[in-house]
Amino acid sequence: MAAHYDLFVIGGGINGCGIARDAAGRGLSVCLAEMGDLGGATSSASTKLFHGGLRYLEFFEFGLVRHALAEREILLRAMPHISWPMRFVLPLSPEMRFDSATPTSRLLGAVMPWLKGRRPDWLIRLGLFLYDHLGGRKILPGTKTLQLPGTPEGAALQDRFTKAYEYSDCWVEDARLVVLNARDAEARGARILTRAKVIAARRVGDHWQITLERDGISEMVEARALVNAAGPWVADVVQGVIGQNSRETVRLVRGSHIVVPRIAEHDKAYFLQGRDGRIIFAIPYETNFTLIGTTDADHHGDAHSAVCTDGERDYLIAFANQYLKVPITQADVVWTYSGVRPLYDDGAASATAATRDYVLSLDESGPVLLNIFGGKITTYRKLAEDAWDKLSPHFPGRHGHWTAGVALPGGDFPVDGVVRLTGDLRARYPFLTQNWAARLIRAYGTEAPLILGEAQSAADLGRDFGASLTEAELRWLMTCEYARTAEDVIWRRSKLGLRLGPEQIAEIDAFMAMA
Numbered sequence: 001m002a003a004h005y006d007l008f009v010i011g012g013g014i015n016g017c018g019i020a021r022d023a024a025g026r027g028l029s030v031c032l033a034e035m036g037d038l039g040g041a042t043s044s045a046s047t048k049l050f051h052g053g054l055r056y057l058e059f060f061e062f063g064l065v066r067h068a069l070a071e072r073e074i075l076l077r078a079m080p081h082i083s084w085p086m087r088f089v090l091p092l093s094p095e096m097r098f099d100s101a102t103p104t105s106r107l108l109g110a111v112m113p114w115l116k117g118r119r120p121d122w123l124i125r126l127g128l129f130l131y132d133h134l135g136g137r138k139i140l141p142g143t144k145t146l147q148l149p150g151t152p153e154g155a156a157l158q159d160r161f162t163k164a165y166e167y168s169d170c171w172v173e174d175a176r177l178v179v180l181n182a183r184d185a186e187a188r189g190a191r192i193l194t195r196a197k198v199i200a201a202r203r204v205g206d207h208w209q210i211t212l213e214r215d216g217i218s219e220m221v222e223a224r225a226l227v228n229a230a231g232p233w234v235a236d237v238v239q240g241v242i243g244q245n246s247r248e249t250v251r252l253v254r255g256s257h258i259v260v261p262r263i264a265e266h267d268k269a270y271f272l273q274g275r276d277g278r279i280i281f282a283i284p285y286e287t288n289f290t291l292i293g294t295t296d297a298d299h300h301g302d303a304h305s306a307v308c309t310d311g312e313r314d315y316l317i318a319f320a321n322q323y324l325k326v327p328i329t330q331a332d333v334v335w336t337y338s339g340v341r342p343l344y345d346d347g348a349a350s351a352t353a354a355t356r357d358y359v360l361s362l363d364e365s366g367p368v369l370l371n372i373f374g375g376k377i378t379t380y381r382k383l384a385e386d387a388w389d390k391l392s393p394h395f396p397g398r399h400g401h402w403t404a405g406v407a408l409p410g411g412d413f414p415v416d417g418v419v420r421l422t423g424d425l426r427a428r429y430p431f432l433t434q435n436w437a438a439r440l441i442r443a444y445g446t447e448a449p450l451i452l453g454e455a456q457s458a459a460d461l462g463r464d465f466g467a468s469l470t471e472a473e474l475r476w477l478m479t480c481e482y483a484r485t486a487e488d489v490i491w492r493r494s495k496l497g498l499r500l501g502p503e504q505i506a507e508i509d510a511f512m513a514m515a
């Protein structure tokens with residue numbers, strides 16, 4: 001007999017996993033199917049910021065920015081291991097231009113034509129004032145002005161940049177965020193299936209009949225409600241899997257990043273404005289590197305085919321070099337990645353201008369269906385609550401919103417507790433180096449000792465795969481975090497791919513295949 005669930009979720013990105021966790025915590029029986037690895041698509045390819053999105057203010061997206069700003073501290077408190085506050089340095093330059101398509105630039109062009117498309121200093125300060133006050137802040141410090149000469153922040157920049165604003169947002173390990181939501185959903189009773197592709201979903205009487213394929217085996221399950229959180233494939237699922245025609249479409253907008261050796265000797269990020277009106281970030285990354293991105297290009301074809309093109313790489317290099325004292329070159333690029341934003345198609349003229357807000361589309365023409373369009377990593381928790389508000393009439397008597405203030409696995413410690421936790425871990429396991437302990441706390445928080453167990457020495461943790469990845473950690477990732485291949489481990493559960501060579505990666509794959 002087919003297993004029967006209250007809710008079936010298609011897609012193990014941040015939105016699917018967030019919805020599964022939220023619903024499981026309300027006592028619903030939930031099943032989630034992800035056709036690849038959790039977070040294997042867009043949700044591991046983001047810029048990795050919990051942010052309000054300063055640039056969206058120019059598009060008058062005040063609602064999106066306010067909600068996202070308010071979320072930052074809620075999320076930070078729930079996961080102080082995988083997210084942390086970050087300061088952003090925004091160097092001022094009179095050469096930088098507006099994107100002429102933004103409502104702000106059109107308005108300014110009409111009332112102050114002499115500015116000729118320039119984004120004036122006072123407008124940026126006004127934007128940052130709104131950014132500081134729209135969403136409420138308790139933990140994150142507000143904006144301040146920096147005189148760059150003689151400062152570490154100024155040292156990486158060309159001498160012509162003398163003044164900057166510095167403001168707050170937060171960093172998040174996006175792929176780990178997905179997995180922790182899935183784990184928490186499972187701990188609350190959800191069934192999480194990876195490498196499980198949903199190939200058909202049909203309404204049969206009062207429920208959905210869903211067919212999935214897992215490791216070549218087909219399985220049929222039933223559910224009262226269906227959530228389509230397939231990200232870039234949301235429209236393919238509506239048409240190909242559910243067999244419906246829909247007027248709602250998704251706009252696929254590719255964004256690519258490059259990683260280079262670190263460009264600055266401090267832990268702040270740069271917010272860089274371009275002459276083309278776009279902005280990019282240069283963010284301290286994995287201790288020794290800087291992450292630079294992103295691009296915005298309409299993407300045609302399958303989302304899996306998204307790669308950082310040579311053109312995008314060169315664009316990012318040239319953009320950053322408008323600011324950097326020591327220019328970066330193609331030879332500096334150690335890694336690139338690319339993802340596809342599944343944006344709701346609002347008919348905007350350019351990819352940059354397309355709305356970043358989400359649209360939840362409810363179909364009650366039979367057993368309920370909820371299609372998810374768009375959304376940010378930052379708004380995933382709120383999106384899950386809003387999804388529940390849409391679904392709740394079909395599940396009367398469940399309790400109210402609960403996820404704000406509830407820690408994700410390993411995140412049950414204070415926001416400023418990482419240093420102490422790292423020290424405690426080293427005291428208990430003296431064989432750990434500082435970097436190793438810090439990496440474990442940043443990945444697993446208070447759960448790190450569960451991996452290390454009773455180990456007295458590194459040898460007790462089994463095989464050493466390099467870059468401090470041991471057999472004990474690998475087994476944890478396989479048994480508790482759904483990892484099946486080396487790629488899952490080195491590019492999503494961690495970023496150890498930046499430090500491991502091809503032979504070491506092959507050894508991890510071989511070990512995982514045998515285990």
Ligand SMILES: Cc1cc2nc3c(=O)[nH]c(=O)nc-3n(C[C@H](O)[C@H](O)[C@H](O)COP(=O)(O)OP(=O)(O)OC[C@H]3O[C@@H](n4cnc5c(N)ncnc54)[C@H](O)[C@@H]3O)c2cc1C
Nearest residue numbers: 011013014015035041042043047049198231255376377378
């Ligand atoms: C370049 C870039 C930078 C970004 N930066 C930020 C940022 O800094 N901050 C921020 O808040 N947001 C950012 N975003 C936005 C954010 O990453 C996305 O909105 C979010 O990850 C979308 O999550 P999702 O779960 O909807 O989609 P996905 O993560 O793509 O998940 C959808 C999943 O559905 C699965 N799936 C599809 N079809 C099926 C099927 N038939 N059966 C089973 N599974 C299926 C896919 O395999 C996929 O894993 C960025 C996005 C991009 C591309």
